[in-house]
Amino acid sequence: MSDLTQLSLFDALDGMAKGDFSSVELTEAHIKACEGGKKLNAFISDTHDLAREQAKASDARRAKGEVGLLEGAPLAVKDLFCTEGVKTCAGSKILGDFSPTYESSVTANMKADGMVMLGKLNLDEFAMGSSNETSAYGPAINPWRKDEDLVPGGSSGGSASAVAADMCLGATATDTGGSIRQPASFTGTVGIKPTYGRCSRWGTVAFASSLDQAGPIAKTVKDAAILLESMSGYDPKDSTSLNVDVPKWSNACGQSIKGLRIGIPKEYTIDGMPEEIQALWDQGVEWMKAAGAEIVPISLPHTKYALPAYYVVAPAEASSNLARYDGMRYGLRVEGEDLADTYERTRTEGFGQEVRRRIMIGTYVLSAGYYDAYYLRAQKVRSRIVQDFENAWQKCDAILTPTAPSAAFAVGRKVSDPVQMYLNDIFTVTTNLAGLPGISVPAGLDKNGLPLGLQLIGRALDEETVFKAASALEGAAGFKTKPAKWWS
Numbered sequence: 001m002s003d004l005t006q007l008s009l010f011d012a013l014d015g016m017a018k019g020d021f022s023s024v025e026l027t028e029a030h031i032k033a034c035e036g037g038k039k040l041n042a043f044i045s046d047t048h049d050l051a052r053e054q055a056k057a058s059d060a061r062r063a064k065g066e067v068g069l070l071e072g073a074p075l076a077v078k079d080l081f082c083t084e085g086v087k088t089c090a091g092s093k094i095l096g097d098f099s100p101t102y103e104s105s106v107t108a109n110m111k112a113d114g115m116v117m118l119g120k121l122n123l124d125e126f127a128m129g130s131s132n133e134t135s136a137y138g139p140a141i142n143p144w145r146k147d148e149d150l151v152p153g154g155s156s157g158g159s160a161s162a163v164a165a166d167m168c169l170g171a172t173a174t175d176t177g178g179s180i181r182q183p184a185s186f187t188g189t190v191g192i193k194p195t196y197g198r199c200s201r202w203g204t205v206a207f208a209s210s211l212d213q214a215g216p217i218a219k220t221v222k223d224a225a226i227l228l229e230s231m232s233g234y235d236p237k238d239s240t241s242l243n244v245d246v247p248k249w250s251n252a253c254g255q256s257i258k259g260l261r262i263g264i265p266k267e268y269t270i271d272g273m274p275e276e277i278q279a280l281w282d283q284g285v286e287w288m289k290a291a292g293a294e295i296v297p298i299s300l301p302h303t304k305y306a307l308p309a310y311y312v313v314a315p316a317e318a319s320s321n322l323a324r325y326d327g328m329r330y331g332l333r334v335e336g337e338d339l340a341d342t343y344e345r346t347r348t349e350g351f352g353q354e355v356r357r358r359i360m361i362g363t364y365v366l367s368a369g370y371y372d373a374y375y376l377r378a379q380k381v382r383s384r385i386v387q388d389f390e391n392a393w394q395k396c397d398a399i400l401t402p403t404a405p406s407a408a409f410a411v412g413r414k415v416s417d418p419v420q421m422y423l424n425d426i427f428t429v430t431t432n433l434a435g436l437p438g439i440s441v442p443a444g445l446d447k448n449g450l451p452l453g454l455q456l457i458g459r460a461l462d463e464e465t466v467f468k469a470a471s472a473l474e475g476a477a478g479f480k481t482k483p484a485k486w487w488s
Ligand SMILES: NC(=O)C[C@H](N)C(=O)O
Pocket: 127, 128, 129, 130, 154, 155, 174, 175, 176, 177, 178, 179, 180, 207, 314, 425
């Protein structure tokens, strides 16, 4: 039998449906790939025994004719989603060996659809970062380069690395400012952040609640559609969950984009953007045109304020969400001389530098006297950004931009310069602030042979158009290159 880890999720599901191989065989092949891929540090916890049990149970269900959307597919879960009885630590020391007694709604949906879970994936601590280097478990490594350790992007770096290295057929991820799309761009994978409210946040460790949204990282656009169909859905346990139907997005893949209006925002041309990224974006425009789309120049005038606004709103919400880690309830507790000292020691030892930085920024911008100057102003910027997109939708149906301002960079290169690190999110944060769906599709390689992605943004709840356009882009780009398997 040929190497089953090379299959897409769609082809693997098809192969099991035809009886070409079982979930047990498919799962064993992926467990072997995970064991051979340890150097990439993509996983924080392995759940291989559980995966074997789940695969066996899946084959038994299939024999009875019970076949879920993800039936028998070996997948992996970002370690930000609570998984019942399986360590969930959000890449932080402060959660210690916390093992939840409940399952996040997203992973519960996937389990109900027949997922086999191979393990929990590495990430930046509490999803704060763009390189996976803030993880208390060390960074996941990008499989694209052998001679030098490159970051896989972040915060969903483990998800991206594991999918790119064929260790799983797809993975869950989350995106607060770009954490699904930027790692997808860095690793030649597909990542979609759906409309805010599509996926329930219940049981997902909170970073910035008005921005956090789950979504998949996958090998193809169609695989991403299948995974998102399973992850999405109304959940009364999350007050921001949208009570709307989940369309069959996989059917949108491959449909014609004739007459679709694609907007090109002039503000996304920024100083210092590498020429190859500009060239790839221009090429993307040509591909969309050739596929029958109409190209429309648009303006999103408040774009330059998006990143500063995000780095006020997100830390503000984080400082509030992370107040719960006090050494009393879960994970780490460092005894002090009195209660205040215990809090202080626990939080100082438990949180890494970037998380502490964000808690301090967040506390500052929310404090009396500064609230109006920072937080309130950032919220006003947010309204302007929402309005910019509303205006744009009068002229176009989807927007094409680069995903990130660079390709993957070397481990250690940006850690000491937070502003450089934050700039990674320059093209992705706008959709989080506006709650819109955005997808990254691998579109080409830079001069060093590293993948680059292009982003498509759609109207709220119009993932269908996003998938249609992304699938056309994927077809035109024909990105088939894989990293050489140096790690196993
Ligand atoms: N969670 C995210 O979307 C990550 C983003 N790069 C941040 O550091 O906030």
